[in-house]
Structures are given as structure tokens and as C-alpha cells.
Amino acid sequence: MEFGIRILGSSSALPTLKRNLPSQVLTFNKKPFLIDCGEGTQLQIRRQGISFNKIDHIFISHLHGDHFFGLFGMISTMNLLGRNKPLHIFSPSGLEEIIKGVFNKTRTDIQYNINYHTISTKEADDILETKWLKVTSLPLNHSKPVCGFLFQEKQQQPNVIKEYIEKYNLSISDIVNIKSGNDLLLSSGKIITNSELVKPKPKPRSYAYFTDTKFVAEQYFSIKGVDVLYHEATFAEEDKQLAHTTGHSTAMEAASAALETDAKLLIIGHFSSRYKTHNHILEEAKKVFKNTISAEDGNYIEITHY
């Protein structure tokens, strides 16, 4: 099942010609989930050929403009494209009032429902569960209340090995039982253990999105074992002081977070526009956590089975 991340914007507060404002699309089984929505996100979505109408869920980490000013245009565009199904927006409190304020004052009639889901920035919360995916919000530490997001593939039921279906002439009810983890009791009284009958599904994959945040070791406990971690690395080590006063992380701190969580892959992004290039930031992170890549606008990173 396809599970991946498309980077739409990898800059921090100031967009550049190479890096757009923060946004990503997580895709699971062809279903896109938008994470953050800086100005210009709708154009990045068009550029990547993603259908606006397939997006039903948007997750906003916090209410700094660079992470949500693209919502005004995105919501308008969905409206003009004739959307008639609900849109779910998850964010810390305050967003509903802001969005409604703008559209009410401009007397814009949005023809579809927007369901605003306010998420806690004080404690972890399971905010969405679909057939395939569970999304959990996790408090981070920044100059403003902010949430990280953990996307976990749900453990799927194993397949029953085909040859046993034939060998034991299994009914649909037998198969349902076995998939649920039960052993098989034959009419002879013999028991075939469940583990012999099934081919287990691979371990579920997971992705965590952590921005904007400073490095606080405790906040990584809840994503221990995550496969892929996206962590902001706004600053290089030389600007550590600035990172701390502004509630951000350096590349080395992002890498330390990856160590803390035992992540398999670290993606760093949210780069400050003060640096002309960001290769030195990537190198700094790699010294601490080798399997690090930098977010680049347009890039797609598959969340594989590690």
C-alpha cells in the first residue's frame, strides 16, 4: 500500500524562489492528507497534479501565518471548483474564528461544510482514524501553541495461506476467525495454531511531522520507534542561540531527535532563508544521524517497510 510524503514547501517564514512556505501532502493508498498550508500551497498542489477534491483532511500545526495563510485561497478555490463534500481542518484553537472572520467580512459564501476540529496543544490526542491510518496530535514546544502529528498505519489482518484454505476446506466464517487471530479446531479434534495458518502483514509504518519546535527530549518519547521523522532544522549550529530564543531547532538538534526516537530516516526542513544554500545544515545533521535527507520542494519520499 502506497505511503509517502510529497514536500510542497520547505522554507521557514520567508519563502524563496526555491523553497515555498511550509506544506506537505501525505498520501496513503491514493488518499492525500494535507499538512500545513502556507501561502502558495494551492499552486504547489496544482504543480504536483494533486486533485483538490481528493483532499478531505488538513492538519495545521500552529497559527503562525507561514503555516496557514494558504488556507484562505485553498478554501476559495475548492469553493469555485464546486466542492460539495465536507472539509475537515484540524488545528490548535483559534483557526475557525480567523477563517470565518475573513470570509464573513468579505461576504464570501462557502458552499460546502468546513468542520473545524480543535486539537489540544497540552496533551496527545488521537484525532483521526480511517480504515488504514491513525493520526495523533502531540504537543511540541515553540513560541506559540503547536502540535506535531504522528501518522500510523494500522495493523491489517493477516492473509490466510491459500493452500490451507483448500487443504482444510475452510468456510468464510473459518477464514474470518483465523484472520482475527484464532486457531483452527479440526473435526478430528486436532488444533492447527494460528501462526501456522496465516501470512502476517508487515509491521505498520509510521511518519511523524514535528515543526515548529525546539528540542525538548521528553517530547520524543511518544514517537519512539517511528519510521520516518520530519523535524524542523531552521538554523545551523552557529545560530544555536537564535534557534533557542525563537523556539526553533538546529540541524544537530533535529538529528538528536532522530536518535532519541530510533527513527529509520530523518527529513529536515523549515530552513531559514538567511542561508543561501542548506547543504551545510544537512551535513551537520548527518554527523549526528547519518540517515538524514533534506526536504526539497516537489520531492516525494516513500515510507517503506524498514
Place this chain on the structure above:
Amino acid sequence: MEFGIRILGSSSALPTLKRNLPSQVLTFNKKPFLIDCGEGTQLQIRRQGISFNKIDHIFISHLHGDHFFGLFGMISTMNLLGRNKPLHIFSPSGLEEIIKGVFNKTRTDIQYNINYHTISTKEADDILETKWLKVTSLPLNHSKPVCGFLFQEKQQQPNVIKEYIEKYNLSISDIVNIKSGNDLLLSSGKIITNSELVKPKPKPRSYAYFTDTKFVAEQYFSIKGVDVLYHEATFAEEDKQLAHTTGHSTAMEAASAALETDAKLLIIGHFSSRYKTHNHILEEAKKVFKNTISAEDGNYIEITHY
């Protein structure tokens, strides 16, 4: 003196990969004036290498999101870049409340002054006068209160012909008098007429920005004789009905406006994204008004002395 228009966005409400949301930069004597500010304008400004800090005046035609949603990010960016001089924003009423609402609710502290100038959408008004330029707002006709803008170069005082300065040994006071239009009285009692002494400056140039609007003949009286007219041509002739119900113009109507005003050049834009290409729209306009060009993002059109 340089006088020109840089097209930043030529789409209507839906941006495309080729056409950004409405925005233009008018430049006079190296001073940029921003007209409309759709989402993504700040990136277009960067792309064109225009300095944010040189922009002191922004003119917003009306409060449809595609014409001003870029202000949130633009104002934030100017703030992050350390702006410390006032920004003047001219718009129909309501914008101040919207912008302040968003920044207050996100507790964003904008460190420079924004002077909001509310302009009438009922009658023409001279809204700005600089050393070189006079800007007039003009009511248009759309589904929302909207203003067009007329930018008129001011008539500059003529130069006194150098050889007469020497011939008559003119003092600075004499020169000031002559530049102001007075004749010269020689000590002999002879009068040299003003027109003989000066080399007049060329006729002042003018530019009118008319979007969004439907075609209403009377609204063009006040810009009779304008050099260059930018007029929306959202729709092709085949969609005339749609143009009228949505308060927009067809290309032929934009061309009729150019005829009404005796413009020297017509620029059409604000094209609907329903058309894959816009060449047929340009051809329709040209049938009525030959000297028509279509707005293309990034293009620069000089306002010459016609």
C-alpha cells in the same frame, strides 16, 4: 522618466501554473506601486527582483480574495525583513478590519505602521499625489464594490533653453519665473514670450487599471484620452452571458472600452482558467481594437509617449 507596468498575475480567481492571481507593479522613476495583491504576490515580487522595502503604496481594487489574500503574507514578510517605515494601503472599506483581525487573532506584532486609506466606491477621488504622479480612484461595476485606478504623470515644468540663459544672462529667479510660464521682460522693455524661451516637456502619460468590472459605457468618460488601459477580459464572447451574471467583461467589451477612451494601447487580463489558452480571447479583442496585447506574468509594458 521610466513609467511602466510589470504583470505579476494575469489569472482571475483560480491561479494556474502559467498565470498567478491578480497583481501588478507600476514603476515610475524607479518607485514601485503595487496594484492588487493576490495570493503568491510576494513570490512574484521576489521573482522579479523588486525590493519589498521600496514598496510604500498598495492599491487594492476590491475585497474579493483573489485580489488581496496575498497581503497577509506580504505584510508578514515586510515585518520579518525589518521594515520600519509606514506602508500605505488604499482599498474600499473593510480591509483594515480584515487584516487587523487576522494579525490580532494570531497575536502577530507588526513593527511598522500600516496606514489604511479607505476609498470611495461611489465617486471618483484623488487618493494620492507624489512629485511625479497623481492617482485617482474611479468606481467600477462588479458584484462587489470596486475601484479602478488612474495613474497620471504630472505635467512637469519645461526646461529653459540653455542658449537663452546665456544670451539674456538669466538669474535663478528669472529661470523659476519662466519655468512657471511667465514671459521675460528685458531691461530694454522688450518682451520675450514664454513659448520662445522654453522647451516643453512631453505630454504627461497615463495608465488606467480597470478590474473587476462589467462594461458600463459611462465609467469610461473619466479616463478619456488615457494612454494605456488595462481592462479585464475574464471571458470570451461565447461566455458573454456568464460574464454579465458574474459582473465581468468579455474581450470584445474590454476592446470597446478602449475605443470609448481613445486609449493608445489596451492590455487585457484577468483571464478565466476555464480556457486552456487565451489566444482566441486576444483575437476577439483585436477585432474591435487592434492595438491590444494580453497580460502575461512577468511581462513589462512601458508606458511610452504616444
